[in-house]
Amino acid sequence: MLNRQVITLIGVVVLINLLQVKGNGPQHPNDASSSSANSNSSSHRWFDVAGVFRNVFKLPVSVIEAEAIKERGGLVWKRPTNIAQFPHTWHTFKAKNASGEEVEFVIKDIPRSRFNQVVDLMALYTLKTDPIYNALDIWTNADAVNIFKNEWTLILKQKMSVACFTNDGSDTIVGISILNVLRKDDVMFKLIPDYPNYRINRLEQLYRRIKFDTFEHYKVDEFLGSAGIGIHPTYEHFGIDLELLRSREGICRTFGLAVTSTLFTSPASNTAANQLQFNIDKTLSYNDIRKVIPEFTSITNPRITLRSKEFK
Template sequence: MTWERPTTIPYPMVWHEFQGPDLGNTDNLVTYRVQDLTPNRFDDMVQHFLDHYLDEEPECVAKGISGDALAKREIIEYWRWCFGRRLTLVCYKDGSREIVGGNLLNVRTAAREDVRKVESEKLNGIFTSNEYLTDTFDVFGHYGVDKYCTAYGMAVRREYRGMGICREMLLARIPMCKAFGLALTSTNFTSAGAQAAAAKAGFRNDFEISYDDLAKLGYTFPNITSRSTKVMSLIIK
């Protein structure tokens, strides 16, 4: 059965607030909030991911997604499908409507309804590689859960990188998961920066495979800049 956001949980919700350096004046602390993305910002979030994710996420870059019209169209369609699940998180600085960061979330069940069929061979290569990780490390069996929060991409605006935004957005999953009755969040992290942020947020390393070894299995990512991809999980207490 497809998981749906409970109607008892208000939408949108602010899930996490934190103090962080202000852009251009790191000695000044300001408040940031992480909340549900609302439909009036869907187009803006698409543009945010085009500007700050598609040409930087290691697997997308290696596959040349942004330069392939079909792959680009289909990944945007996938993002919009994620938005429609009403789980995508957006980070704002108080007093500003500028998108600081975004995280595409979903609740995965054993039915894997989040696996979408695509025509693009390049995009399908990313999807099938991620499913290989899922098949190799059984999140459900290992943690004894029938569902968990997962993610399909995080993008922080370039100007705000190095300020701990990624870690704080990962921490926002904790109150969200508690509200939804989820005992676990688990994600395939593909970049060294995201893996480091996840470790700082308390995620444990469940499974790691190098891209060289993935290539030997037929999952090729030409000239990829990342050394490995990791399944990392956080138990929600």
């Protein structure tokens, strides 16, 4: 069972190859753009949708790119309409609560009507409590929070993300897995404006040290990636995060995807990956990371691993 306090399942390729935060940005944690995540007094809007689209379509783009930008946040792969009709139910499972009673959950595609709610829940479930984000004080910086929310919003448009719902008629969301099919020719970066931010740049420093080409290593044109898993704190001991990870096999086999790849940052998450037979592609120790990113001295986990699983 994974623990919300010690796991980060971050989309490495998403944040590095797609987010494309350029420049060195402010060199001090108290950068000029820093402000409370809940502040409404910002003097600017960091993301102007209309403006971004105006800029994008001034650039030479193919028909495929233009359609991907308009419909799926710049992700080229398109979910087939004749397979696993959206929103699809992937599987149900049962877990015992603190009283020993069985509770049933269901993992389903996230419907469009819940996209905004999911983005807000992901911020609460990950940015406030995850050790890496916590070490960088992501939650306290409104601009950094908005960058994450915008990324998740774009990814959700591909309609591959899933959530764990209580199967009691209330349809309460208790777990989220932001998933996307990644291709080398994705153009999400065209929807992300340059926005120097100390905290995001620190994350970029971390991910650049991993240096692994999933496309080349597995000889694939596309694979299922992740941009985060979030679990409601009340349900963190129900094994929901493990079931969300397990659901990827059904998703990949249904859509003919040969590989899924994810970053694991704790002993607990690596244990789950072992249980589900994920291969280790790359390992990076936190001791090495701290030499470059001193903010991570508060993290006691021994290593980060980039791991993948093939479906043949």
